[in-house]
Amino acid sequence: MSLDIWLHGVLTARATPKSGGRKVVMEYTDEGRLGYGGGAPILSCSLPSAPGPNAPSVSRSFLEGLLPEGRALQHAAARLRGVELDLAGAPAAPSDAMALLAEYGRECAGAVVVVPAGEGLPTEGRLSSPLSEQELVDLIQNLPARPLGADPTRGIRMSLAGAQDKLLLTRVNGRWCMPVDGFPSTHIIKPTTVWPHSAENEALVLALSQKCGLSDNAVWIERIGDATALVAERYDRNVASDGTIHRLHQEDMCQAVGLRPKDKYLIGRPSERMARVLREFADSPQREIADIYKQVAFRTIVGDEDGHGKNYSLMLHDGVVKAAPLYDSLSTLEYPELSGTMGTKIGAQQSLAKVDRQALLDEAKAMGLPARAAEQALDELATHVRSGIEDLPAEITEGWPSEHLIETVLARSHRLETGQPLGGVKRSSRPSLTLDTITAKKHGAAPARGGTTSTP
Structure with missing residues (x-):
């Protein structure tokens, strides 16, 4: 076919x-x-x-x-x-x-x-009736058996990359609807399923990224039955004033360099390879490379070890390429079961605890970013992180033990300015695991190959 x-x-x-x-x-x-x-x-x-x-x-x-x-x-x-x-x-x-x-x-x-082939472009599609609370609960409970909430028997045919359980829904007048027959979705809903408070953790990190100018799509926490879920606007969708939903084209880093998803941890330095792509295709390469560099540095500051090749993306429009906003980021330092080893290197370092300012400057050099611009970017980012944390809305920080995450990020931001290794948190004596390993263990499956496995 x-x-x-x-x-x-x-x-x-x-x-x-x-x-x-x-x-x-x-x-x-x-x-x-x-x-x-x-x-x-x-x-x-x-x-x-x-x-x-x-x-x-x-x-x-x-x-x-x-x-x-x-x-x-x-x-x-x-x-x-x-x-x-x-x-x-x-x-x-x-x-x-x-x-x-x-x-x-x-x-x-x-x-x-x-x-x-030959089927023709689907119609504009339609929306289901607004979902009831129980219907939302059922959709959450049916993950991952029905990934994304997809159900071809009802015309709900959706696909989106990623290993985490999530729903794709369309929000209209404050109500959730299922997109049917190819209608565009507008939001991603990710319940906390594997790691404690992962939804709140990611919401805080993404809200902080907005304060740093790295993203602008709305995120919030929503209770659905007994589940706590992260809700994030899709950055590749634009809703016009009349309610029309427009798709914006994008691709992830693995697609951009021709690598299969299974090789997302084997990409080397995704930022360096993305810089090459931007240098070839972007109208303003240095500006776009600087944006990607800030994302790399931000993930490092918040303690996100999972910055692999599918967690960076590009926007494509009429042959022009730009850096996509930051997405899919949370502080993995909050989970002692994880290894503390980044999926890809920053400079010569792969340990979240040992990476320092010089490693980030080495990364900038590998990306072709001038040293002065990199120094300025790091200083501005550290400042924005501190002021941004003070300005986070209460609904993002309250109702869960966010203090430890906030203290960790503030400490790492300060050490970035002083040139010290950013440090980690006290590690469990249990064997180090990876995100893929924990997910696989929860579902009773063998872990996927290619993830980070070493300890810092």
């Missing part, structure tokens, strides 16, 4: 299986390339707009990058095959990704809509 990939209402590319389904190639349509210069990014920086098929490896990476990961991916594959989860396993061949996107690809990350 081939797939048609639509972008902003235009049939932009077709993905075709080759070699009996063992490979897949993507090729732009003439209409899709119209208005783009040779080599300009349309769907992805790794898929240039030149005529002819793109390489199977980057084609596969782009398509797989649209799908969930881990247990959520296994559940989606099991439902598609009509078998028990234990018999399904994770999709391993390009044909699996193709079949999953044919089923779930009406609403994806960015502005793409994926349908079986």
Whole structure:
């Protein structure tokens, strides 16, 4: 089965299986390339707009990058095959990704809509009736068996990358609705499921990132039955004054450099590789590189060890590339079970406790950012972190033990200015685990390969 990939209402590319389904190639349509210069990014920086098929490896990476990961991916594959989860396993061949996107690809990350070839662009879709409290509770309780809340039997066909349990919903007049038949979603809802207070932790970190100018999409905490959930506006959606929802195109770093999701921890320095992409495609490379650098430094200050290749993204519009806002960040220092080892290096350091100002300056040098600009960025960021914490709304900081997280971030921010190692927290004597390991243990599955496993 081939797939048609639509972008902003235009049939932009077709993905075709080759070699009996063992490979897949993507090729732009003439209409899709119209208005783009040779080599300009349309769907992805790794898929240039030149005529002819793109390489199977980057084609596969782009398509797989649209799908969930881990247990959520296994559940989606099991439902598609009509078998028990234990018999399904994770999709391993390009044909699996193709079949999953044919089923779930009406609403994806960015502005793409994926349908079986020849099916045509879906209608504008529709919304369900506003969900009751009990319906929301049921959706949360059915995660991860129904990733994102997707249910093809009811026309709810959605796909979004990431291993954490989450829902995709559309908010209209303060009420939650299910997007049906390809209608755009507007918000991501992530319940606390694996790590204590993870929803509150991420809400605080993302709210702080807004104070630092690294994001501007609204985040808040919502109680749904007995669950506490993070609610975040999708930064790749824009709601006009008349209520019309527009999709904004984006891709993550793995897609941008042609790497598969399973290699997200093996990317080396994602910031350095993203800087190369921005230098090639951005209108203002130094400005965009500086934005990514600030995100790297912010994740370091708050103690987020999970800055892998799928946690940085780019916005693409009419061939112009910019850094996407910061997203999916929380302080992993709050969880002693985790290793304290970052998924990727900062300078020569990979330990959250040992990384220091010099390591961040070395990272800036590797990205091609002038030393003076990097010094200024770090000083401004430390200042914004301190003032931002003082200005966080009470609904973000109250009702859970946020004091320890706040004290940790303030201490690390101060040490950044003085040049000391940023330090960590007192570690548990239990064996160090990773985010993937803890998630897998909770669901009774083997941990995914490729995560960080060493201790600092």
